[in-house]
Amino acid sequence: METIAIASDHAGLELKEDIKTFLKEKGVDTLDMGTNGSESVDYPDYGIPVAEKVSMGKIEKGILICGTGIGMSIVANKFSNVRAALVNDVYSAKMAREHNDANILVIGGRIAGKGLAREMVKTWLEAKFEGGRHQKRLDKIREIENSIKESKSQRVSGS
Numbered sequence: 001m002e003t004i005a006i007a008s009d010h011a012g013l014e015l016k017e018d019i020k021t022f023l024k025e026k027g028v029d030t031l032d033m034g035t036n037g038s039e040s041v042d043y044p045d046y047g048i049p050v051a052e053k054v055s056m057g058k059i060e061k062g063i064l065i066c067g068t069g070i071g072m073s074i075v076a077n078k079f080s081n082v083r084a085a086l087v088n089d090v091y092s093a094k095m096a097r098e099h100n101d102a103n104i105l106v107i108g109g110r111i112a113g114k115g116l117a118r119e120m121v122k123t124w125l126e127a128k129f130e131g132g133r134h135q136k137r138l139d140k141i142r143e144i145e146n147s148i149k150e151s152k153s154q155r156v157s158g159s
């Protein structure tokens with residue numbers, strides 16, 4: 001069974017703990033990357049390590065939670081190979097996997113209640129990427145990532 005990396009800031013802590021409990025009950029292992037206290041922290045400090053792991057292929061999926069989910073999704077989507085989807089409803093959670101092949105699910109701890117959050121996590125984990133025309137669209141996003149990488153390496157090499 002795959003392990004899911006999970007992290008939050010202080011505003012998402014309570015929901016993170018509940019999602020961990022839920023996943024444990026379902027037999028899914030989690031790698032908790034913080035935060036673990038209620039003091040105010042900066043969401044990038046917790047989103048970055050999860051996004052890095054997913055970006056480098058060290059872990060397949062992650063879950064990030066902050067107050068609205070907005071900050072975490074902005075951070076995570078800076079990383080190549082990361083497709084982070086901020087969801088606030090079950091339909092979006094399903095589509096995030098089926099159409100977008102989202103590898104990080106982002107939830108607003110001050111937006112979604114625990115029941116809804118559990119349902120969104122379950123739906124996202126059980127849904128399957130449909131490929132086909134959706135893969136073609138993801139390929140276009142990959143092309144952007146590749147062209148950014150290329151222009152960076154050209155600047156470094158001075159060509």
Ligand code: RB5
Nearest residue numbers: 011066067068069070071
């Ligand atoms: C923290 O107050 C809050 O700004 C943060 O959790 C998040 O919502 C940012 O997008």
